[in-house]
Amino acid sequence: GNSVTQMEGPVTLSEEAFLTINCTYTATGYPSLFWYVQYPGEGLQLLLKATKADDKGSNKGFEATYRKETTSFHLEKGSVQVSDSAVYFCALSQIQGAQKLVFGQGTRLTINP
């Protein structure tokens, strides 16, 4: 079946550090890939997405590239801020669009000033 594996957290970085959160997936065909973020006390919000191989999703300084050859969708940011502290979820959808999402286990990120 479909599955998503994220690097285990928690991850703690200093402000302005480079961030990578690894995500790999198992799926048949060509799923859509997503990163969701959950800030403290809030619901999940879409951070970025990619719907086909080699697509790059980007938002708020975060980027992730859909790599079919390595079945990966790693999240990166060049310089993190304290406000980026949150839980990040990698997810895929086998159905067109964002329906019936399969999530990774989430990675808690803490940025220290």
Add this chain to the structure above:
Amino acid sequence: GAVVSQHPSWVICKSGTSVKIECRSLDFQATTMFWYRQFPKQSLMLMATSNEGSKATYEQGVEKDKFLINHASLTLSTLTVTSAHPEDSSFYICSAVVPWRNTEAFFGQGTRLTVV
């Protein structure tokens, strides 16, 4: 963006009682909503797909008689945990996809259920 509101944010109930969680789409109509469950330090797992005007579709291993889903209108889906037990304690989250923008799911803020 579209707003999905979930209520209550947290609830504590006694074993054997039932608890209802509401999921509302505030500024759009959602023919389909989804219910997820998140165990501590684990991923969100899809429980069921809620379809307006028809029966919900449950994922394998989810007890439909335990988790009753009703989607009576285009803006409201409810999840009722019946005869709750401590093992039902979890974080429950709903989502909806805007029909004309189905590349993004919008999530409620979640409900923390504690059964004592």
